[in-house]
Amino acid sequence: MSDTPTAEKAAPGTTLGHLIDGAVVTSQRTFESRNSSDLQDVVGVFPEATREQVRAACEAAKRAFPAWSKTPAPIRGELIGSIGKALEREKEALSRLVTREMGKTLKEARGSVQEAIDTCHFFQSEGRRLYGQTVPSEMPNKELLTYRRPLGVVAIVTAGNFPIAVPSWKIIPALLTGNTIVWKPSEDAPAVAYAFARLMEEAGLPAGVLNVVFGQGKDAAGEYLVDMMDEGLIDKFAFTGSTRVGRHIGEVAGRNLIHPTLELGGKNPLVILRDADLDNAVEGAIFSAFGTGGQRCTSAGNILVDAPIYDAFKERFLERVRSLKIGDPNKHPEVLYGPFINRRFFERWEEHYQWGREDGATLLHGEGRITADSRPAGFVGDPEAAYYGWPTVWEGVRPGMRQFQEEIFGPTINLVKVDGIADAIRTANAVDYGLSSAIYTDSREWAYAFKDGIEAGMTSINNTTVGAEAHMPFGGVKGSGNGTRESGIWVIEFYTRWHAVNDDISGKLQLAQMETAYVEPKPPVAVEELF
Numbered sequence: 001m002s003d004t005p006t007a008e009k010a011a012p013g014t015t016l017g018h019l020i021d022g023a024v025v026t027s028q029r030t031f032e033s034r035n036s037s038d039l040q041d042v043v044g045v046f047p048e049a050t051r052e053q054v055r056a057a058c059e060a061a062k063r064a065f066p067a068w069s070k071t072p073a074p075i076r077g078e079l080i081g082s083i084g085k086a087l088e089r090e091k092e093a094l095s096r097l098v099t100r101e102m103g104k105t106l107k108e109a110r111g112s113v114q115e116a117i118d119t120c121h122f123f124q125s126e127g128r129r130l131y132g133q134t135v136p137s138e139m140p141n142k143e144l145l146t147y148r149r150p151l152g153v154v155a156i157v158t159a160g161n162f163p164i165a166v167p168s169w170k171i172i173p174a175l176l177t178g179n180t181i182v183w184k185p186s187e188d189a190p191a192v193a194y195a196f197a198r199l200m201e202e203a204g205l206p207a208g209v210l211n212v213v214f215g216q217g218k219d220a221a222g223e224y225l226v227d228m229m230d231e232g233l234i235d236k237f238a239f240t241g242s243t244r245v246g247r248h249i250g251e252v253a254g255r256n257l258i259h260p261t262l263e264l265g266g267k268n269p270l271v272i273l274r275d276a277d278l279d280n281a282v283e284g285a286i287f288s289a290f291g292t293g294g295q296r297c298t299s300a301g302n303i304l305v306d307a308p309i310y311d312a313f314k315e316r317f318l319e320r321v322r323s324l325k326i327g328d329p330n331k332h333p334e335v336l337y338g339p340f341i342n343r344r345f346f347e348r349w350e351e352h353y354q355w356g357r358e359d360g361a362t363l364l365h366g367e368g369r370i371t372a373d374s375r376p377a378g379f380v381g382d383p384e385a386a387y388y389g390w391p392t393v394w395e396g397v398r399p400g401m402r403q404f405q406e407e408i409f410g411p412t413i414n415l416v417k418v419d420g421i422a423d424a425i426r427t428a429n430a431v432d433y434g435l436s437s438a439i440y441t442d443s444r445e446w447a448y449a450f451k452d453g454i455e456a457g458m459t460s461i462n463n464t465t466v467g468a469e470a471h472m473p474f475g476g477v478k479g480s481g482n483g484t485r486e487s488g489i490w491v492i493e494f495y496t497r498w499h500a501v502n503d504d505i506s507g508k509l510q511l512a513q514m515e516t517a518y519v520e521p522k523p524p525v526a527v528e529e530l531f
């Protein structure tokens with residue numbers, strides 16, 4: 001280990017660089033990444049990529065593709081294994097950086113780094129498996145084979161709420177299958193992205209295989225990368241973020257005949273039926289609604305509670321909400337959630353109070369932004385150091401109301417009364433999204449009816465809407481995506497194309513379908529006439 005070069009710590013205020021073709025590249029314009037829990041604390045200064053730099057990154061990835069795609073898959077797999085080892089070694093420091101930069105708790109941050117490590121473990125061995133098939137031919141002396149081929153240059157744009165786990169779901173399988181990459185990480189978490197990229201470089205990636213360009217999305221690096229599809233420099237686009245941006249990426253990809261991976265929003269239902277274990281359901285509902293301050297695409301959006309237990313659930317749920325610990329997760333490890341990741345999310349969440357009032361929902365708990373004069377009992381620390389939101393609970397919310405339909409991405413939840421399993425399924429499906437879903441019940445029939453009838457990519461029975469494991473297919477239906485899946489064996493389908501090969505050694509022209517030597521059947525046998 002002693003001869004391993006260690007990363008130098010950037011002096012405060014030093015602008016870090018993009019990674020393009022193995023070189024560190026800076027830009028004239030820069031932006032700061034700040035500690036989400038303490039806006040005075042600058043985590044790092046990052047370059048704002050120009051269109052030319054984004055193009056140069058794509059061209060570097062294109063140049064690196066032939067050699068990387070010809071590197072044997074087991075060798076690429078071993079390199080992925082080295083990334084996993086580097087992540088394991090740096091897990092604690094990386095987790096602290098995740099907490100500092102985007103504001104989730106350390107427990108969650110460690111979980112999210114572990115998710116990236118698990119992804120590396122999974123794909124390390126996948127490098128020894130990328131199976132094709134041998135298929136019998138209908139002609140003699142001819143063999144049919146299928147191969148998985150890489151796609152080429154993959155453009156990746158990711159969100160700030162899972163700044164290492166979700167990028168790893170894209171980057172690791174893309175690399176393993178032989179593609180090269182241009183990654184534009186979230187402007188909310190560039191420091192985590194930078195550290196992750198450095199660890200991937202450490203594992204020995206050749207220059208140009210992974211390029212990272214920093215910057216904002218709109219009218220900036222993110223949009224330039226989308227434009228590169230029209231310049232013919234990109235073969236695959238993978239995006240996690242809003243449905244609105246996802247639709248735009250899908251349109252540009254479509255006219256370029258690119259099949260993008262789009263992991264978009266959610267408004268995830270959590271159903272609690274009359275026979276549920278209420279203690280378990282309350283705990284699950286609290287974490288689904290308020291874990292990560294509601295800033296997961298898998299967070300619960302509506303809690304659908306069966307009429308006979310509505311009042312009992314509401315009382316217990318509110319009791320837990322009143323005592324929630326909230327504050328700076330860097331200083332107070334016991335908090336359930338920290339600040340908003342950025343001001344935009346905060347403002348959007350604040351606006352939903354207006355929607356609730358206009359649509360006639362009833363506010364049960366919450367007073368908007370947490371300030372010195374308006375702080376919940378469980379708040380610890382300085383509320384003015386960042387954007388913190390009251391845990392907010394509504395009732396009287398019905399399908400059709402904005403807050404029922406739209407993803408809000410903050411600490412807020414709607415309690416919706418339903419009557420039995422059929423009404424629960426109907427109400428759960430009354431949103432334009434379909435990412436995750438959950439039901440609490442002891443009835444096998446009701447659980448079965450739910451998993452059979454719910455329109456969602458993921459369903460938990462007696463567990464939360466969050467917490468998908470790293471080797472299961474992740475993705476949604478309806479407005480939550482375009483049917484692509486990430487993780488496990490399923491993701492491989494979206495970073496490779498099938499190549500069908502037929503290998504004829506007969507030495508003559510053999511025409512399938514036209515000259516196939518089917519056996520002629522003999523005259524029919526009528527069993528009745530036999531005896």
Ligand code: UN1
Nearest residue numbers: 162296297298466467468
């Ligand atoms: C996201 O919010 O984009 O299932 C991903 C979960 C996490 C991933 C969330 N494993 O909640």
